[in-house]
Amino acid sequence: MRLTGAQALIKSLEHEAVEVMFGLPGGAILPVYDPLIDSSIRHILVRHEQGAGHMAEGYAHATGRPGVAMVTSGPAATNIVTPLCDAYMDSIPIVVITGQVPYANIGTDAFQECDTVGITMPVTKHNWLVTDAQDIPRIVREAFHVATTGRPGPVLVDLPKDIANQQMDWYWPDGVDMPGYKPTTKGHPKQIKDAARLMSESRRPVIYAGGGILKARAAEALRELVELTGFPVVTTLMARGAFPDDHELCLGMPGMHGNYTAVTSMQQADLLIALGSRFDDRVTGKVDGFAPEAKIIHVDIDPAELGKVRQPDVPIVGDCRQVIEEMVKAVSANKAKHAEDGASWPSLDEWHTRLREWQRDFPLVYDQQPDGPLKPQFCIDQLRDHTPDDTIVVSGVGQHQMWTSQRWKFNHPYTWVNSGGLGTMGFAVPAAIGAKVGMPERTVWAVDGDGCFQMTAQELVTASSERIPVKIAILNNAYLGMVRQWQELFYEERYSEVYLSPDLPDYVMWAEAMGCVGIRVDSPEEVEPAIEKANSIDDRPVVIDFRTDYREKVYPMVPAGKSNDEIILDPAHDTYGER
Amino acid sequence: MNSDIQHHIYSILVENKFGVLSRVAGLFARRGFNIVSLAVSPTEDERFSRMTIVVDAASAPLEQVTKQLYKLIPVIKVMEMHPDDAVERELMLVTVKAASDARSQITELASIFEARIEDVGFESITIQVAGRPDKLDAMTDLLTPFGIVELQRTGLIALPKLARRMGRLRSVKTRPA
Ligand SMILES: Cc1ncc(C[n+]2csc(CCOP(=O)(O)OP(=O)(O)O)c2C)c(N)n1
Ligand SMILES: [Mg+2]
Numbered sequence: 001m002r003l004t005g006a007q008a009l010i011k012s013l014e015h016e017a018v019e020v021m022f023g024l025p026g027g028a029i030l031p032v033y034d035p036l037i038d039s040s041i042r043h044i045l046v047r048h049e050q051g052a053g054h055m056a057e058g059y060a061h062a063t064g065r066p067g068v069a070m071v072t073s074g075p076a077a078t079n080i081v082t083p084l085c086d087a088y089m090d091s092i093p094i095v096v097i098t099g100q101v102p103y104a105n106i107g108t109d110a111f112q113e114c115d116t117v118g119i120t121m122p123v124t125k126h127n128w129l130v131t132d133a134q135d136i137p138r139i140v141r142e143a144f145h146v147a148t149t150g151r152p153g154p155v156l157v158d159l160p161k162d163i164a165n166q167q168m169d170w171y172w173p174d175g176v177d178m179p180g181y182k183p184t185t186k187g188h189p190k191q192i193k194d195a196a197r198l199m200s201e202s203r204r205p206v207i208y209a210g211g212g213i214l215k216a217r218a219a220e221a222l223r224e225l226v227e228l229t230g231f232p233v234v235t236t237l238m239a240r241g242a243f244p245d246d247h248e249l250c251l252g253m254p255g256m257h258g259n260y261t262a263v264t265s266m267q268q269a270d271l272l273i274a275l276g277s278r279f280d281d282r283v284t285g286k287v288d289g290f291a292p293e294a295k296i297i298h299v300d301i302d303p304a305e306l307g308k309v310r311q312p313d314v315p316i317v318g319d320c321r322q323v324i325e326e327m328v329k330a331v332s333a334n335k336a337k338h339a340e341d342g343a344s345w346p347s348l349d350e351w352h353t354r355l356r357e358w359q360r361d362f363p364l365v366y367d368q369q370p371d372g373p374l375k376p377q378f379c380i381d382q383l384r385d386h387t388p389d390d391t392i393v394v395s396g397v398g399q400h401q402m403w404t405s406q407r408w409k410f411n412h413p414y415t416w417v418n419s420g421g422l423g424t425m426g427f428a429v430p431a432a433i434g435a436k437v438g439m440p441e442r443t444v445w446a447v448d449g450d451g452c453f454q455m456t457a458q459e460l461v462t463a464s465s466e467r468i469p470v471k472i473a474i475l476n477n478a479y480l481g482m483v484r485q486w487q488e489l490f491y492e493e494r495y496s497e498v499y500l501s502p503d504l505p506d507y508v509m510w511a512e513a514m515g516c517v518g519i520r521v522d523s524p525e526e527v528e529p530a531i532e533k534a535n536s537i538d539d540r541p542v543v544i545d546f547r548t549d550y551r552e553k554v555y556p557m558v559p560a561g562k563s564n565d566e567i568i569l570d571p572a573h574d575t576y577g578e579r
Numbered sequence: 580m581n582s583d584i585q586h587h588i589y590s591i592l593v594e595n596k597f598g599v600l601s602r603v604a605g606l607f608a609r610r611g612f613n614i615v616s617l618a619v620s621p622t623e624d625e626r627f628s629r630m631t632i633v634v635d636a637a638s639a640p641l642e643q644v645t646k647q648l649y650k651l652i653p654v655i656k657v658m659e660m661h662p663d664d665a666v667e668r669e670l671m672l673v674t675v676k677a678a679s680d681a682r683s684q685i686t687e688l689a690s691i692f693e694a695r696i697e698d699v700g701f702e703s704i705t706i707q708v709a710g711r712p713d714k715l716d717a718m719t720d721l722l723t724p725f726g727i728v729e730l731q732r733t734g735l736i737a738l739p740k741l742a743r744r745m746g747r748l749r750s751v752k753t754r755p756a
Contacts, residue, residue: 117598118598121598121601121602121605122609125652129598178652179594179655180651180652180653180654302650303646304643304646304649308643
């Protein structure tokens with residue numbers, strides 16, 4: 001069968017079971033938009049290419065399937081660099097297709113030419129410039145394979161316009177032949193045995209669960225390991241939901257804004273079992289002072305993560321699910337052996353008691369007075385308590401993100417979508433749209449900052465016109481709040497360029513102008529009715545403008561570059577016990 | 580090449596594909612690994628090229644460099660060689676001022692270094708010398724007083740020493756399976 005390169009591309013995407021793609025056409029990609037009309041693939045027309053990229057990410061976060069975005073050359077390609085980098089940092093599988101000027105014109109500074117492959121090389125797992133239409137099915141197959149296997153990540157295929165118009169003979173490859181790409185998934189048996197031995201000797205163990213648990217779809221395996229061992233679990237910002245917050249062994253989020261118990265348990269642990277986590281500086285604080293007494297078992301599918309920041313005692317390269325399942329077997333065997341020998345398994349009672357005391361003495365606190373200013377934490381608590389348990393929560397970047405991660409009860413995997421590694425303001429609105437497209441039956445709430453919202457709000461026009469009923473809660477503190485917090489604490493309250501104004505723009509009018517329902521909330525008693533009203537609307541997006549107290553700060557906090565032992569608790573509350 | 584600095588030699592087999600040099604060079608730049616020299620050439624198999632990269636070991640932890648290189652899809656095999664375990668060669672072309680009274684001294688030096696005179700002009704001559712980097716350094720030092728006009732070195736290429744190929748090669752011998 002003779003096809004054009006463009007037809008072959010669409011057909012290849014269909015073969016990869018792509019159901020939806022996010023994009024915006026232009027000159028260089030025009031040939032591919034034509035056969036799209038006749039395709040089964042749903043295309044969602046975005047208002048800015050950054051939106052297409054974040055939507056693809058939100059879709060991938062929520063569904064586990066690769067998100068697909070398609071844009072034209074030049075400025076469109078550069079507009080999608082931020083989502084590529086975001087996906088690269090957070091290991092999100094997305095496939096981006098960019099148009100390119102005709103192959104013969106490359107290098108001539110042609111209209112809307114840019115070196116897309118060169119620009120995106122550092123922020124993709126791999127990228128391809130197509131030079132022959134005959135290669136298209138093979139390259140698409142490789143692109144999806146690379147994006148979704150091993151450590152997942154973004155890939156990009158750059159397609160020159162003349163190649164899209166060139167004729168080719170259709171085929172679909174049986175598999176991929178990539179001699180330089182063979183991810184290891186099965187952990188080394190000896191290493192797993194060593195890990196099990198350390199686990200059976202530990203008195204103060206902590207499982208340090210990272211986003212890799214979710215990528216490997218290992219939440220169930222993790223739960224099995226925890227039930228077997230009684231080891232407490234911290235879930236990083238990228239792993240919220242990988243282990244249920246309502247489980248008594250879940251300690252919640254560690255790191256710069258982690259809760260006291262999660263942070264301190266790691267500091268005092270004698271064994272850290274890092275599963276798909278990467279010792280990010282936001283988790284470790286000053287590396288020299290991090291978990292000084294802990295032996296480290298580090299499991300990751302990316303060999304380069306092992307020893308990158310902290311040298312593990314037992315490094316294990318492999319897929320988290322497979323390795324955890326093997327660990328469960330190995331620990332069970334050790335336990336059986338102990339029982340046979342009449343030896344007792346080390347008791348964790350003392351450790352569990354200590355953790356419970358910390359949880360009791362150092363809870364997350366805030367104070368909502370009935371007639372006082374509206375507290376952002378109160379809004380989040382109300383939202384949490386008045387939405388279904390399996391609601392997908394998406395956030396922007398800033399104080400609102402940290403409060404949401406701290407306070408939400410994530411009891412299911414894939415219910416938390418956020419930008420961790422890159423910290424991309426503007427992520428929430430488009431990512432929420434992508435998540436809702438992937439999971440239309442689920443309620444999707446974005447908790448956004450007023451600063452973040454202004455970066456990508458126009459995608460609500462996309463949501464309205466495509467009838468994607470996402471719900472957005474803006475915690476409007478009239479400030480770039482997180483930056484303000486640092487200026488207050490570390491720059492002697494010298495506030496430099498952080499004020500935004502609560503009513504410019506008028507968020508309710510803006511929402512209405514974009515085809516959404518807009519609701520304003522000024523006081524605590526309006527919070528619940530507004531949420532209930534938003535929940536009842538299912539035919540269009542809803543935006544709630546919560547006017548929150550700008551003075552509120554995120555605590556606890558480990559100042560940047562400090563050791564986690566120097567954690568600062570909220571000084572406004574003296575209800576803590578003796579430390 | 581300054582011999583005070585600790586170097587690692589990487590011999591990297593890569594797929595002979597568009598952009599592979601910039602992928603490898605970009606990786607080194609991005610991760611802050613300093614390149615001392617870099618040479619690329621085709622191999623006996625036209626599908627592959629070999630890159631020989633000498634890096635400043637202080638800036639580049641050996642294991643991280645290897646692991647990061649393997650993350651690049653066109654990278655097939657990475658070997659890291661200690662200078663003691665490698666056959667190393669580098670080529671240098673140097674043009675020196677050589678007025679008639681200095682000429683015989685320079686040609687004498689050249690013959691000691693087994694260098695060849697490649698070109699002769701009225702005021703200068705161009706010499707080619709090959710060998711280990713320290714030999715080229717020594718040659719350069721000795722020629723400097725005459726006045727070096729231009730100098731070009733190829734960068735190091737290296738292969739593991741045969742007798743030690745099995746045992747002492749401290750490479751990640753194959754991609755971690
Ligand atoms: C694209 C981008 N620009 C700048 C920053 C730096 N930054 C981090 S948080 C923040 C403030 C966010 O303000 P807002 O959305 O209102 O959230 P808040 O902290 O007030 O909850 C800024 C500017 C960033 N993370 N991303
Ligand atoms: Mg704000």
